[in-house]
Structures are given as C-alpha cells and as structure tokens.
Amino acid sequence: MSSLPHGVAGVHALPSDHHDGPWDAVIVDPRVKERLLATAVLVLRHGRRLAGSAVAPHGLIVLAGPPGTGKTTLAQGLAQAAARALAPHGATTLVEVDPHAFPSELLGESQRAVSRLFREDLPELAARRPHTVVLVDEVEALAVRRQSASFDTNPVDVHRATDAVLSGLDALRAQRPGTLLVVTTNFADAVDEAFLSRADLVIRTELPSAEVTPLIVADSLRELAAQWSELTPLAENVAVHEKVGRLLDGVDGRRIRKTVHGALALRLATAADPALLTAEDLVEAAEETAAEAVRRA
Template sequence: MSNWRIRDFHSSDMDGILHLWESLKADNVDPVYALSEVLASCEKDHAVVAVQGEQVVGAAVGRAAHDQGWIVFLATLPEFRGRGIGTSLLAAVENRMTPHGLNKLSALMPESETRVEAFLGRGFLLKQNLHYFERTIPVQRQELEPLSQLGGRILARDLWENVAGMRREKELLERRLVLPLAEADLADQFGVVPPRAVVLFGPPGTGKTTFAKAIASRLEWPFVEVFPSRLASDPKGLAGALRETFLEIAELEHAVVFIDEVEEIASQRSGEPPSPLQGVTNELLKIIPAFREQPGRLLVCATNFIRALDTAFLRHGRFDYVIPIGLPDVHAREAMWQRFIPASVVDSVDVALLVSRTEGFSPADIEYAARSASQRALEKAVYTADAAGAGASSGGAVPASNARKGPVTQDYLDAIADTRTTVSDEVHQDFLEDIDSLARV
C-alpha cells in the first residue's frame, strides 16, 4: 500500500511546487514553461499534488483552452520516482480538466527529459518530427491596464519595414538606438551604455513621428505619446500632470515615450517676469535625469524648431543623440513612389520622372500628391465624358470596370504641380545649418 496520496492543489503548496521546480533544474532539465506561468496556472487553472504526510512529493498542472488541454508542469521528487506517481498525477489532472469538453490533451517536454514513462503509461503518444515555436509577448498582462490609462499601445511589428526609403536615417537609428537597446547584454559587454533619450529634429512632415513609432515597433516596446496640450487641462497644472504621467510610465517594464513639438514646453527661458511655461520647462529638465536612471525606456522628443529649445535642454547628459530627420533623397523618394503607386499600374508609370519632379518634397508631401493623383484618376474613370456612354445619358456614374484601371503618369504630374510643399527653401537652409551646429549623432 502506498504511503502517498493525490489531492487538489492548495495555495499553501506553493513552496512544494518551487522545491519540485528546483529539483528539475538540479537534474539539468529546463522546463518548457516558465516558473511564473506554472505558478499562475496552479492558482487559476488545474493543479494536483502528490503528498506524503504534509510534504509535496509531486505535482501536475494543466491548462485548458477551448477543446485543447496542455500539461504545463509534471514533476516528482527524485526519491519518489518509479512508484507510478507521475502516471497517477496525470490521470488526476485529466479528470479535473475533462468536464471542460477537451478533445485533446498535449504536453511539451524538453529534449533533455528522459523520464517519459508517466506519459506513455497514461496513453500519450510520442509525436516525432515536430518543431516547437515560442514567442514572448512584449507586454505582460499586469501592464495592460496602466498602459491603457496612459493611452499607450503596442504598434504593428512590421512598421519599421514599412517606412519607405529614408535609408540613411533608418540605418542611423538602427545602429545608435535599436541595437544597444535590443541587445543590452551585448552592448554591456562592449561597454556601450544604451541610450535613454534622443531628440529628432527637422522640417515639418519629414517623418519624425513615424520614426518614433517605428523605433517602438522595432523594439516591440509599448509606445506612449505625451500630449502637453491635453495635460494642460489637468487640475494639477501642466507641470504637475507631466510629473504624474512620468511616474505612471515608470510602472511599465519597457516603453518608448514620445513628445512631439517639444519646443512648446521646453522653449528658451527668458523675460521678466518669468513666463508661466518656465515652470513646465524646469519640471521637464528635472524629469529627464530621473527617467534616464530607469532601464528599458527611451524618451524621444521631436521638434520642428530646434533653435527654439532651451539651451539647457539639449546639453550632454540629458540627451544621448540629437538626430536630424531631413527631406528624402532620390533613393528615398523612389521608394516612397513605389509604395504609393498601385502595383497594378506601377510598371507603366514613369517613376523616375516623378522622383525628379518631387525634389524638395517631404514624405508627407509625396504621400499627399500620390493620394490626390489616385483620387483624380478614379473620378476621371467614373465621370468623364469619354467613359460615359449610356450611363452619362441617364445621369448616372459609369462603372469603373468600363474605364482605365488606375492612375497614369500625367495624373501624378498634375497632382505634383498642385501640391504646395511643406518645407520652403529658407526652412531647409536653416535645417542644414542646424545640422552643423546642433546635431549629435
């Protein structure tokens, strides 16, 4: 007669689960599921333990999802192995999961695990030629609520790849920012301190916000945008609300924090009496050093008018890099046109001509011209007299299927001619001078 018995898991058994976990690690077995997952399933899913007296000598933990069940943990203390405890634990946890309508019960075992008799004895089949894929979700469940309260979000993983052109800027951001943050251990090995705060500056519409989002996407960190205009209505005042927001951000494990048009709250301090915004600037200058002490975070500030920023704001020790984001070059403009022109007609459009005609255009200008050309072409296809036929005589629109299939080169040229560029020659020249005097890359 055995001197052990099986019962449901109790919260007081947590130390026993930890002891079982440590016994596996001592045998050089690396469990598939993390300890935190196992402990969470013990409390919320299905768990049974084998006990001798008051000692936990074995445990099985299962999790059900729809009609599929998974064994996330099975362990027996070394001195109790070979007594059939594992098979009995599997039977007990299956009995508790079956009422949930399971069609299949599965288990993943590390390759180093040799004690599979419990599974075989319970009727499990060993599947050959399978690959196990695993992906860690970047934001943990406990962070979702504070992230939502901050208005933060997880951006699509392909955002970085979808930034058309701007190859030089992407390469610079990849090397200076993404690499040391994504490979923190490797950076530490080389004595590289990961960046904590950067300024992106450049003319309006050059993609500074897009790059900030793309950095968050590339790192798979939550993106939190701080809107000073919204904080200004807070009863605590803008400075107080700004301080409170950054305290809440400190609760997140990782975050890319973005402040656009930062010159609105960090402009040159001058005048007697002091401007009301000087208190906000002072508060921000205090926040940044504290922010820099927290790993796993990056502050990205963007400005169209870097000359307006307070000189103390940009000094070394607050921002690691001051990076220019300028107008797209020939290669970047070509990539943007290739992206915006419909695939069905791109081979028939003179892209090289569009590239040459849009020198001095910002990414936003090019996108606007491309969308405008598509809209014009659609209207021509539906409403022009050439395509009207019987539909025009009855006052109705002609189906687009009877007309041409997309924009042509002339549609794009017309749209380009009607597009008012965002960046003037004077603004662009000032930007080039700012690169020489203020950029830090």
C-alpha cells in the same frame, strides 16, 4: 486595461504585427536607421547594467526636423524594430504620451501633472515588461499656450516644455534605468541647448534628396498597386518615378505621398476606379504640388 493615466494616449505590447510598416515606410540613409536601432537596443538591453557608470546612457533619442519628414513615423517604427530585435529577451511596452494633455494656461498644475507622469505613472508602466519605450511626439506642444488667435509656438514655451521633460527624464532614469524616451520636435533650434547634452542620439530629419524623392513616389505607388494590381506597371516604371520626382524636388515626404494619392482624385473616373490612374495624372498632380510650393515660398 481600463483607463490610462493622465497624459498617456496609448499603451501597446510590442512586437505586434500590426505595428509593422512605419519603419520601412520612411526612406532615409540606412545609416540613420542603424544608429537609431543600435542606440535603442543598447539602452533597452543594457541600460540597467550601465546605470551609475560614467558612460551610462540617458535613454533619450531626439528626432528633430521640418514637418512631414518622417519623425513620427520613424519614432513609432523604431519602437517596433527595437521590440523585434529584443524579442528573445522579453516583450516591450510602447507608451505614447499625449503632449496636448498639459495645457500651459494651468502652469503650476500642468507641471505637477508632468511630474506625476514621469515620477509615478511611467515608472509603474515600465515595471510591466522587460523593455519600455516612451514616445513623446511633438514635445513642443507640451507647454504651448493655445490662444484662439494664434497657433504660433513661442521658443520660450518650447524650452519650458523640454525642461519639464528633461527633469522628468532624470527622475524616470533614476527609477527605471533602461527606459527609452523618444522625442520628436519641429523646433530644431531649441534642440541644441535643451537636449544635446543629454541625448544619446539626435537625428535631424531633412527634406528628401533628389535621389530619395522618386523612391518615395515609387513606394507610394507600390502601396496602391497592392490594392489595385493593374497599377503594378506604373509602380515599376522608374522613368515615371523620376519625372514626377523631379517636379517634386524640395517637397517633404508627406506632400510627396499625398501628391500620389491626390492624383487619384483629379478625375472622377480614377476616383471611382483607381486602377485607371495614368502617368499623366501623376505628372499633373506633381505640377500642381510644385506650383503650390512656389506660391508658398
């Protein structure tokens, strides 16, 4: 494809092997993934048939929660997991919307641009393949005023952003029932009012529990062991995962993964040869992360 419509960051045909990974990378209660996948499949496969009925889905899934809790990863993984499940019935288009493409300084103009995106560009893209997933990551960015002095997000802006998306969603649904919109946001508070009534599913991602934290440590080590097989024993050492996990209690998933990777860079020797990573390195890195978390609290 030559050029993308304004506000569209990417268009992908799914399923595609190199989109495997995200879905398995996020460790959550399996029921969360089951609900996500079931909702996606119902909308994508039967949305058209249900259109107009009292039970017609809106085609909206919201992932809300604190930073680093897997919202973006889950949303991307969901598109691929749904595409795999639906592959016998045809391919899926994943459209990634760039919310930063609509600066709110140009209020009227950016509203028109959002409107054109939902009323013209997305319906056109959705006509290409039997199934379409539209991902709006960090929806609050859509109408955030970017002042150089402050990056604070005003809840009023969040509501304006969500309003623009919700009216766009209605337009899209009228033209292309069965299109699935997946939206992520850090602003859980804005979700209730703006989204709850229309969302077919709201998932609130949370900081990993004490049981999950060591599993993320283990998964991060397995990833390293896939590159440096000498690390396999460390990747299988549950006692180490639990010890490191206890230190990282209350830390988000991104920090946990970064801590494991950061352990490679505590010493020049491990940076040069990651196969030399030890349990002591991991513990030291985790202690550092924990101390930093305390400082910030």
